Amino acid sequence: MDKLALPAYDLLPETQAFLKQGTLKMLIGGDWVEAQSGETIDVFDPATGEKIIEVAAGGAEEIDLAVQAARKAFENPNWSRMSPTERGKLMWKLADLLEENAALFQELEVLDNGMTIVAARMAMFPFCSDMIRYYAGWPTKITGRTLPTDPTRYGLEKEALTYTLREPLGVVGTITPWNYPLGMLTMKLGPALATGCTLVMKPAELTPMTAVLLGRLIQQAGFPEGVVNIVSGKGETAGAALAAHAGVDKIAFTGSTEVGKIIVKAATGNLKKVSLELGGKSPFIVFPDAILEEVIPATVRASYFLQGQNCMAATRLFAHEDIYDRFVEGVSQLVKKFVVGPGMNPESTMGPLISSEQRNRVMDFVESGKQEGAELVVGGSKIDGPGYFIEPTLFSCPTDELRIVRNEIFGPVICVERFGNDDLDALARRANNTMYGLSGSVWTQNLSLAHRMARRIDSGQVGINCHAPLDVTHPFGGNKQSGWGREFGEEALDMYLKTKSITAVT
Ligand code: NAP
Numbered sequence: 001m002d003k004l005a006l007p008a009y010d011l012l013p014e015t016q017a018f019l020k021q022g023t024l025k026m027l028i029g030g031d032w033v034e035a036q037s038g039e040t041i042d043v044f045d046p047a048t049g050e051k052i053i054e055v056a057a058g059g060a061e062e063i064d065l066a067v068q069a070a071r072k073a074f075e076n077p078n079w080s081r082m083s084p085t086e087r088g089k090l091m092w093k094l095a096d097l098l099e100e101n102a103a104l105f106q107e108l109e110v111l112d113n114g115m116t117i118v119a120a121r122m123a124m125f126p127f128c129s130d131m132i133r134y135y136a137g138w139p140t141k142i143t144g145r146t147l148p149t150d151p152t153r154y155g156l157e158k159e160a161l162t163y164t165l166r167e168p169l170g171v172v173g174t175i176t177p178w179n180y181p182l183g184m185l186t187m188k189l190g191p192a193l194a195t196g197c198t199l200v201m202k203p204a205e206l207t208p209m210t211a212v213l214l215g216r217l218i219q220q221a222g223f224p225e226g227v228v229n230i231v232s233g234k235g236e237t238a239g240a241a242l243a244a245h246a247g248v249d250k251i252a253f254t255g256s257t258e259v260g261k262i263i264v265k266a267a268t269g270n271l272k273k274v275s276l277e278l279g280g281k282s283p284f285i286v287f288p289d290a291i292l293e294e295v296i297p298a299t300v301r302a303s304y305f306l307q308g309q310n311c312m313a314a315t316r317l318f319a320h321e322d323i324y325d326r327f328v329e330g331v332s333q334l335v336k337k338f339v340v341g342p343g344m345n346p347e348s349t350m351g352p353l354i355s356s357e358q359r360n361r362v363m364d365f366v367e368s369g370k371q372e373g374a375e376l377v378v379g380g381s382k383i384d385g386p387g388y389f390i391e392p393t394l395f396s397c398p399t400d401e402l403r404i405v406r407n408e409i410f411g412p413v414i415c416v417e418r419f420g421n422d423d424l425d426a427l428a429r430r431a432n433n434t435m436y437g438l439s440g441s442v443w444t445q446n447l448s449l450a451h452r453m454a455r456r457i458d459s460g461q462v463g464i465n466c467h468a469p470l471d472v473t474h475p476f477g478g479n480k481q482s483g484w485g486r487e488f489g490e491e492a493l494d495m496y497l498k499t500k501s502i503t504a505v506t
């Protein structure tokens with residue numbers, strides 16, 4: 001498979017200006033600062049392998065300053081006593097600013113992450129602005145309860161009243177990955193701001209650009225200084241310092257299961273709260289009566305979107321034996337139609353992987369699939385030239401035990417397996433036979449069957465005739481080693497609040 005050339009496109013003037021500004025700085029306590037060490041991190045375009053800009057490499061010192069700034073802001077009456085209506089208005093303003101800058105955000109994300117411009121338009125807006133708007137409605141609705149109290153139980157011949165307050169947890173550290181850089185930031189920012197927390201955000205070292213732009217818009221919206229601090233840097237230094245910091249009350253992490261476990265250990269020092277959105281290996285189950293003309297394009301979208309660098313990606317396809325050949329043929333025909341090329345080329349339908357390291361990791365899985373006896377249906381090779389491209393790949397797998405079936409690959413390498421007329425529990429055991437439990441879907445016209453199967457899938461979310469339909473109002477998160485807690489919707493607020501009960505004897 002050949003790849004498209006970079007077109008002679010013109011970036012937006014705003015994007016060109018953004019890229020020309022020199023080292024990107026960090027936002028700490030309302031000031032934009034460089035790293036005290038003077039160190040920087042080079043930022044590359046994965047479509048060309050070329051450096052596009054550099055960003056300050058924050059370390060433990062900057063994390064400490066940012067945590068102090070966030071604590072001061074948390075205690076500052078300008079924020080802690082701000083009326084819920086005012087807080088909501090600031091968030092609405094931020095959402096509007098995000099949308100006004102949508103085109104710039106999208107181009108920066110394409111250059112930083114490698115996603116296609118088409119994917120950036122689909123995935124980023126209005127999703128990111130809706131996330132902030134949805135939570136902007138919450139400050140006025142976070143309430144406690146009144147509870148029955150019987151003081152005579154304590155021998156008091158008096159009356160009493162007990163009520164609960166739901167208070168912000170405090171200083172929240174966020175640590176996020178590179179696959180949806182802005183989306184990951186906004187899904188933590190929304191509930192944290194709505195509840196009155198303050199933040200220290202560490203974006204992924206590979207994709208820091210949109211975090212910097214977000215920081216500028218937060219200032220422009222008028223949030224008090226220190227409410228949001230952004231420290232770019234490496235996971236092993238800045239991320240580790242944030243996870244371990246005694247002044248941080250909670251870490252909201254999205255990333256790999258492996259690093260999630262490191263975060264949990266680092267958090268034990270002060271027993272800070274931890275929420276985790278981790279890896280996935282989601283099943284996609286096609287029953288024989290499914291409408292294949294609809295399922296096949298949906299499979300390709302669910303599996304290969306963002307080059308498969310998607311935690312919810314449908315990576316284990318289970319197709320009933322009666323339709324297996326037609327399904328595999330249909331999917332492979334569409335996979336062959338992918339146009340691989342730089343994300344800024346509007347013709348590209350698949351961009352590069354994030355880095356050369358990630359491409360090597362994915363190609364290692366492809367080789368292991370070949371060696372372990374999976375049948376290569378389509379793809380399977382690197383694409384030469386600049387940039388980190390590989391062919392979209394589909395394997396037909398004889399057993400559930402192959403490395404490519406059991407592990408999260410995080411690339412465009414998908415496994416399809418066959419099932420027969422097993423009973424639903426046996427099929428569910430196969431669908432659940434991984435350490436993950438993030439997403440999954442069931443495809444059939446038989447709704448009774450669909451609901452019975454959906455209940456048996458051990459995942460945070462299951463689609464029936466759809467896969468991972470993200471919505472800001474729907475709780476999202478993982479079972480098993482896919483994570484702790486739920487983001488989005490009302491449930492996310494619980495992860496940023498603490499409940500206090502107050503009893504008054506009167
Ligand atoms: P990662 O390697 O786990 O990195 C995630 C974040 O953790 C990055 O900011 C990283 O910094 C930081 N980090 C690395 N080592 C650290 C340490 N020792 N202490 C503190 N922080 C540390 O994940 P990734 O490769 O960026 O992203 C891919 C993974 O994210 C996949 O497993 C995917 O499934 C998962 N993911 C899950 C969801 C979900 O919602 N469940 C969504 C998207 C992605 P650096 O940038 O310097 O590495």
Ligand code: MG
Pocket residue numbers: 235
């Ligand atoms: Mg890394």
